[in-house]
Amino acid sequence: MTTLLADPMAAREHARAMAGTLVEAMPLLPPAANDLPAGVSPEDLVWEETIAAGGYATRSLKRGARLRLIDLKGDACASVMIFNGEMPSERLNVADTVKVQWNAYLGEGKLLLSDMGRVLMSIVQDDANTHDAFCGTSNAVTNLAKYGEGRNSGAFPNGRDRLLLGAAKHGLQRRDVHPCVNLFKGARIETDGAITPLIGPFQPGRALVLRAEMNVVVVIANCPHVLDPREEYAVTPLRASAWHGPITTEDDPVRNATPESLRAFQNVEDYFRR
Amino acid sequence: MTSDPDLSGLSGMIVHDEIVPARAPWLHHIAAGQTLRIVDLEGNQAVDFLLYSAADDAERYSAQDTVSAQGNLFLREGTVLRSNEGRPMMTIVGTSVEYHDTIGGACSCESNTLRYGHHTKAQHACVENFLEANLLEGRGKRDIVSNINFFMNVPVEEDGALGIVDGISAPGLTVDLRAEMDVIVVVSNCPQINNPCNAFNPTPVRMIVTA
Numbered sequence: 001m002t003t004l005l006a007d008p009m010a011a012r013e014h015a016r017a018m019a020g021t022l023v024e025a026m027p028l029l030p031p032a033a034n035d036l037p038a039g040v041s042p043e044d045l046v047w048e049e050t051i052a053a054g055g056y057a058t059r060s061l062k063r064g065a066r067l068r069l070i071d072l073k074g075d076a077c078a079s080v081m082i083f084n085g086e087m088p089s090e091r092l093n094v095a096d097t098v099k100v101q102w103n104a105y106l107g108e109g110k111l112l113l114s115d116m117g118r119v120l121m122s123i124v125q126d127d128a129n130t131h132d133a134f135c136g137t138s139n140a141v142t143n144l145a146k147y148g149e150g151r152n153s154g155a156f157p158n159g160r161d162r163l164l165l166g167a168a169k170h171g172l173q174r175r176d177v178h179p180c181v182n183l184f185k186g187a188r189i190e191t192d193g194a195i196t197p198l199i200g201p202f203q204p205g206r207a208l209v210l211r212a213e214m215n216v217v218v219v220i221a222n223c224p225h226v227l228d229p230r231e232e233y234a235v236t237p238l239r240a241s242a243w244h245g246p247i248t249t250e251d252d253p254v255r256n257a258t259p260e261s262l263r264a265f266q267n268v269e270d271y272f273r274r
Numbered sequence: 275m276t277s278d279p280d281l282s283g284l285s286g287m288i289v290h291d292e293i294v295p296a297r298a299p300w301l302h303h304i305a306a307g308q309t310l311r312i313v314d315l316e317g318n319q320a321v322d323f324l325l326y327s328a329a330d331d332a333e334r335y336s337a338q339d340t341v342s343a344q345g346n347l348f349l350r351e352g353t354v355l356r357s358n359e360g361r362p363m364m365t366i367v368g369t370s371v372e373y374h375d376t377i378g379g380a381c382s383c384e385s386n387t388l389r390y391g392h393h394t395k396a397q398h399a400c401v402e403n404f405l406e407a408n409l410l411e412g413r414g415k416r417d418i419v420s421n422i423n424f425f426m427n428v429p430v431e432e433d434g435a436l437g438i439v440d441g442i443s444a445p446g447l448t449v450d451l452r453a454e455m456d457v458i459v460v461v462s463n464c465p466q467i468n469n470p471c472n473a474f475n476p477t478p479v480r481m482i483v484t485a
Contacts, residue, residue, distance in 0.1 A: 089415045095337075095379020100388045104377075104434040115401075115418070117384030134347060134377065136338025141360030160358065174332040175416045177358070189430040193348035193373065195341065226342045263388045 025052035025237050033241055040066075040243050047242035051222045053235040054155075056162035058169055058219040060085050063272070064247040065212040067121070069220075071128065071184045073236035075201040077225045078183040079137040079159045081167065082112060082120045085215040088172060090116045094133045094179045100260050104189050106131040106181060109254055111261055112210070118271060119264040120216050122254050125209035130186030130198045137163065137180055138226045147233050156233045162221035170217055183208055184238075185225040197227035201234075213248060213268050279446060280313045280480055283368065290483035296476040297465035299403035301410060303328055303458050308485045309367065310451045310459065312424055316477035318441030320426040320464035322380045322400040324418070325355060325363050328456035331413060333357045337376040337420035347430065348373035349422060355451070358419075362454040369449040371442060375423040377430075378438055380404060381466045390468045403462030411458070423464075424449050426471050438469045 005011040031048035046065065050072070051057045061067060069078055084090035093115040098104050100113055108126040111119040137159025143150020150158035152165065160177065167176050184206065186198030222238045224230075248255055248265065255265040281288075286309065293315075294300045304310055312321055325335035336358040341347050343356055350373050355364045366374075379385075382401035386394040404418050425443040430436045465476050 093379065093385075093420075095377060095420045096382075096385045096388075098436055099378055099428075099438070100385060102435060102437055104430045104436045113385075113388070115382065115384070115415075117382070117387050134338065135342045136336065139339065139358070139360040142339075142342075173416075175413075179336070179338050179420045189347060189434070191430070191432065193346045193430070195345050195347065227345070260388045263391070267384070267387065 025050045025055060036243065044243040044245070045241065046244060047240060049240050051220060051238040051240060053237055054157045054223055054233070056166045056219065056221040057240060058166040058217065059240070059242065060217050061212045061215070061242055062244065063212055063215050064245045065242050066124070066245045067210045067212065067218065068241045069183060069208045070239040071202065071206045072204060072239050074204045074206070075234055075236040076222055076238035077185040077235060078238055079163065079180045079221040079223065080183060081163055081178060081180050081219040083170070083217040084114060084120065085217045088170065088176060088217065090114050091176070091178050092120060092181070094181060098133050100264070101258070104133065106133055109257055111264055112181065113264060117264065118267045119213045119261070121210045121212055123208065124211045124254065125207065128184050128202070128206040128208055130184065130200070130202070132182040132185055132187035132225070134189070134195065135182060135187050135197070135226050137182070137221060138223055142226055157223060159221045159223040159226070162223055163219055166219035166221065182225060187227070195227065197225060197229070199225055199228050211245065211248065213265070214271070280448070280482065284309070284311060284482065284484050286484035288482060289485045290481065292481050293478050294461065294463045294481060295478050296463060297398055298463050299407040300461040300463065300481060301407040301458070302481065302483070303456070304453045304483060305485070306453050306455050308453050308483055310453070311482040311484070312449050313480035313482065314425045314443045314447045315445065315480055317445040317447070318425060318443045318473040319477045319479055320466070320471040321424040321479055322404070322462040322464050323422040323424055324404060324460040326413070326417070326458040326460070327357060327363065328458050331411070331417065331458065333359050333361070334417065334419060335363060335422070337422070340376060347377055349376055355422070363457055364451040364453050367450050367452045370447040371425060371449065374449065375426040375428040376420065377436070378423050378426060378428040380421050380462060381464065386468065394468060397467065398465040400462035400464050400466070404460060407460045423471070438471045440470045441473065
């Protein structure tokens with residue numbers, strides 16, 4: 001038998017020698033970024049992580065925080081779930097999101113609504129304009145059919161299983177995994193109801209900034225869009241950065257854009273009136 | 275033989291036949307192989323509809339998996355209603371309405387405040403029905419997901435404009451659903467009075483199960 005690391009101290013030496021290794025997909029601790037928007041100080045940065053192709057990440061964000069997602073290489077697909085961090089039975093409701101706003105498409109100025117008539121997050125900047133509130137994400141069955149397998153433990157993880165793991169990191173269960181939105185990959189709806197997926201790949205570096213309107217937990221899976229027509233498992237890393245920011249004020253243009261959005265913000269303000 | 279037009283075209287033995295009153299919830303277990311017919315008795319009555327696997331109710335209807343699998347938002351004859359695990363739960367084996375909705379979701383007291391104003395908060399809503407029925411079997415709010423709205427019409431226009439508009443159903447029109455697994459059906463016979471989903475007048479529907 002070969003001895004590789006025969007005693008605990010040798011094992012410790014081996015483990016500690018890995019310190020400082022840099023890979024493409026990893027969090028930076030403490031968070032650091034050299035491209036924060038004007039007016040955002042480095043101390044306000046709370047999260048800096050590159051999410052692997054086929055990977056996932058999850059984060060708790062305070063009301064007012066900004067979450068910037070960047071499609072680094074043009075082929076990321078952020079499947080996103082959002083929970084009220086204080087009461088996760090309240091969560092993103094994609095049906096209310098499109099119905100209340102009288103529109104099928106997400107983009108700058110749009111709200112991501114909860115099932116309690118409140119706005120969880122709003123989209124304050126969007127370079128991409130190709131998003132999808134309808135298709136959901138891949139699952140074990142669809143990945144098995146398309147890539148031959150789709151396990152978390154394999155080479156082609158499916159989006160649902162990624163979201164399940166992310167939710168589980170907050171103590172949540174299968175019944176908490178709800179319909180998601182896909183950011184950076186789009187779905188155009190034809191008048192006969194047909195779904196035309198808008199998969200790209202797109203130009204690298206498209207960014208999206210979301211503003212937390214409540215204390216939220218976000219879970220993000222970065223797996224190929226469920227209607228990606230390509231045979232190969234095609235997805236590239238996704239960068240996530242978040243920083244503290246001011247709570248939305250009464251004169252905010254997104255808050256006041258429509259009567260429905262005003263009432264969604266009023267319901268949030270009422271929730272925090274305690 | 276019967277002359278009841280609501281039974282026209284149904285085969286097999288009727289094992290359940292019930293009128294769901296206007297505005298009420300309905301909960302029923304349906305075995306694999308059985309068929310549920312929903313009859314829109316008076317026309318354009320939205321039937322908000324959720325499904326759970328009887329063997330494991332964390333597996334449930336998924337609007338997103340259903341529309342992705344068929345590449346189309348509308349539910350028509352032949353549509354397979356899929357679960358969040360991608361498995362067939364029921365199939366629409368027949369319908370006399372051209373298509374049904376699964377993007378419009380269910381009305382709730384809370385979303386009504388957004389859509390119409392806070393004066394509607396006290397009105398009865400589908401989520402209240404979904405909760406009341408699900409709570410009988412230990413399910414709760416976390417078990418409510420995007421649902422189907424049979425007999426409801428939600429077109430999406432070229433610029434993305436979307437809304438619940440006048441229905442395309444009529445008195446006596448039906449949808450037939452064959453269970454592909456043992457399922458729990460949870461329905462809200464929609465009480466909404468602020469949009470055209472029930473022609474501004476909620477009415478009863480009939481549920482017929484054949485085996």
